Each structure stands twice: as C-alpha cells, then as structure tokens.
Amino acid sequence: MPTPMHGPLPHSTRACDRAARCPGAGSPRLTTSAVAVATLAIVLAAAIAIGRDPENAGAVTVLRDAARKLEAAPATPLGAGQYWYVEQRGHTLAEEREQRVRELRRPDDDGAQALDRP
C-alpha cells in the first residue's frame, strides 16, 4: 500500500534554500519534478507489488493475512479408510425462482448467451 508523504522531503526546496547546500539536488523546478516522478514511481511500485489497484488493497491485505494463518494450520492428510467430513448450512433459491434469477443474470444485449455453456 502506498504510504502518504507528509512534511518536507529530504530534497525539497523548503529543506534546501540553496541548491549548493544540497548535493545532488538541482534547481527548485527540477527538484519538484523529480519528487513528483519519485512519488509516482512509489505509488506504481506499490500497486504492482500488491498486484492490484490501491483501492482493493484492503481485500488483498485480508486475503494475504488469512493465507499466512492457514499456512500455519495443521495438515489434515486423509488416510486409507478415512473420510473428509464437511457440514454446511444455508439456503438457496427454489428451482423455479433460481431459473428466474438466472434469466436476470443474462446480459441485456445478448439474451442468447448461454449462462452455463461448457
């Protein structure tokens, strides 16, 4: 996630009133451009690093945190003669109602597109 940048930057014109006192820093105009480029690079690098638009960083963080916790969970290999048990509770739409929802899901501009084509 990109970190907001607050306060004077190391090579900002506020910190260096004279370019000669700031080795490596050019004119104020050039320095401002360099900072902007650097800031953009940081933002892009952060976005690329998480593989996602920064707006989705929250979901990425949650999923990666969950992944880290699962990696630490005990393994549950299935031995011969053993069974994997799953119990779930919930509700789904009745068949007729579900068909109606399926019809709603079809894109308006392509009613012939199959919902569950192979």
Next chain:
Amino acid sequence: MVHKLWIGRDGSGRIVRTDQDPQWVTPADHERWVAAGSPPLTGGGVDEQEAPGRLSFAFGSRVLKYDELRALPTDPAVLAPMVEAAAIGNSWSAAWQQLDLIAELLRGAPLAPAQSAALYKVASALPGIELVGPTRDSMGRPGVGVAVTSNGFREELVLDSGSGQLLGEFQTNLVARADLPAGTVIESVSYVSTGVVDSTTQQP
C-alpha cells in the same frame, strides 16, 4: 438446508441433505404459493451411501480425485492459471467464477495448508476483488468479507479474522429488479464443521 458430506480417498462416501422450512424472497412469492394451493415445498432430504469412484472434488468445470487434489501446486503463480482455465465460462465475470471455484475448494476439500494459502493468494489477485469489511456469516459468526461483483450480484466470502478459515458465503442481488429487490440474498452458506473421520457415521 443442512448438507453433510463424507468423502474418502477412493471416492466413496455418504451424502446427507436435510431440507428445512423455506423462506420467501418476497411477499409476492408467498402469495403465489398460496394461490397455487400451498403445495409441499421440501422433499425431506436425502441420505445416500456412495460407492468408490462416485464422489470427487469440484474444481470449476473439472472434478478432481483425491490424489489430483493433493497434487495442486502451492505456488500461486502456478496455481492461478490452473484456476483460470478450470473456472466455468459463462455470463458471470471470470473473477466471479474463479472466486466461486476457490471457495468451493476451500470449504469442501482436504487441502494441505500451503494449498489453501495459495488459493487465498490467487483470490487476492483477482480483478475487482474488494473489501466488504467486518460482517457476519449466516450463522451470526463474526468475520471479514471480501467480494467480487458481476451482473449486479455480489459473491462474498466471509473469513474468520482469527484463523483465516472460510466461514461462509453470500450471493446478493445489488440492484432493484422487477421481481427481485436490491439487497436480496439469493444464496447463503455457512461452513459448520470439517475434519477427518474414520467412518461415514462419525463427525469431528
């Protein structure tokens, strides 16, 4: 509905499904049912023993045997294209179908911890994945939601903040439609219990 599944390495097992009292999506649905003479709505459920080879693990458009399941890669970079290729292609977005596939594996299959973690990492890279925030599953257990949206419906996974385990799923209609109010949950599932047992009559 309560759904219980026992599945062995050889594809044998048992399926138990218990139907429960229906809930009406809208009052109009209830009125239509009454007008139709209030016919029975539940079949009572099933309880079936399955012979070897009858059961398998869903992987999108494919099914996997136990050995194939355990051979799934733990490197997200290798697993992601497999998930993408196996996801069902239809009018839902690819991200929706991939998240659905991932959830189905996480909830229903005896994966190695590294495999489960890799699936979450693949989910984290899906286009449009977004944070829903603190929420509860259909059993009221607290968690955090992540979701993708497609065609005006949202597929949401609810994760346990402490363990990282998948608690449940919701599919919700997000837009007002002629016969389906916005906010209607069209499917909800909570994962109650998983584990290894020694017989099809045993529960963890």
